[in-house]
Amino acid sequence: GGTAAIVPAAGRGERLGPGEPKALRSIGGIPILVHAVGSLVSSGRIDLVVVAAPPGSVDGVRELLRAFDSVVRVVPGGGTRQQSVSLALDAIGEEHEIVLVHDAARALTPPALVGAIVDAVACGHDAVVPVLPVADTIKAVDPAGANVTGTVDRSTLRAVQTPQGFRRSLLVKAHAAAASTDTTDDAGLVERLGMPVSVVAGHAEAFKVTTPFDLLLAEAVWAERRK
Ligand code: CTP
Ligand code: MG
Structure with a gap:
């Protein structure tokens, strides 16, 4: 069976500050969304990419992704990340047994991480997330x-990234049961079903561009890669 990827890219990027929607802002002169789709496609493991675009920029996004025309479909996103993923999932047929969900904002994700997630799902793990150890000491507050x-035991905590990978049928079930929740990732919806989620090693360069500092970091990582 085939493998599809959903790219939620419809967010406004409030934390990045004023400007275009975050997915359309640039790193090294290339839009964040183009970086993200490029890393999925260059993994060589993805047959279809469905992008949930900012509702006002659907045509512009199609134009930006013209180079990936044969594998990319663009749909208008929704008001929350979960709605955007759900709308994109509607555009993916049963022939795609594995579905990845990957934040556009994780622009510089190494293609090898995409491959590792696909491999883990193909091996029979129906929900898989990339994780990193937590570097800071974590405290609970009132x-x-x-x-x-109190101080939380860091050794059993992980920071979670994307791409997250799923057996399609499980992701569909998880989103159908979701209604409106405050879950910030798709694996969280699977957890709500009481189904297991397994982990693979994430990658520092799969960090999410959230703040102006992250954009600065992304420019530096990209410049280093270009050398
Ligand atoms: N996203 C989406 N639809 C939404 C909200 C978010 O597709 N209604 C996407 C974003 O485009 C992003 C990913 O979900 O690629 C992760 O969300 P986040 O980093 O929070 O992006 P924004 O919501 O755009 O940023 P902010 O929360 O700072 O406004
Ligand atoms: Mg957000």
Whole structure:
């Protein structure tokens, strides 16, 4: 069976500050979304990419992704990330047994990580996420955020990235049961079904461009790669 990837790219990027929608901002003169789709396609493991575009920029996004015309479909995204993923999932048929979900904002994700996620799902893990150890000491605070109530055991915590990989049927079930939740990733919806989620080693360069600092970091990583 085939493998499809969903790229939620419809967010406005409030934390990045004023400007175009985040997916259309550039790293090294290339839009973030083009970087992200490029890394999925160059993994050589993806047959179809469905992009959930900012609703006002669907035609512009199609134009930007012209070079990937044979593998890319563009649909308008929704008001939340979950809605954007769900709308893109509607455009993926049963012939795609494996579906990845990958944030456009993780522009510089190494293609090898895409391959590792596909491999893990193909091996029988129906939900797979890339994770990294947590570097900082983590404290719990009171509801006011004023006082520390404890220090959390970091050794059993992981920071979660994308691409996340799923057996298509499981992802469909998870989104159907989702209604409106505050889950920030797709694996979280699978967890709500009580189904197992397994992990593979993530990659530092799969970081999400969220703040202006991240954009600065991305420019530096990209410049280094170009050398
Ligand atoms: N996303 C989406 N549809 C939404 C909201 C987010 O497709 N309604 C996508 C973003 O485009 C991004 C990914 O989900 O690629 C991760 O979300 P995040 O980093 O939070 O992006 P934004 O929501 O755009 O940023 P912010 O929260 O700072 O506004
Ligand atoms: Mg957001």
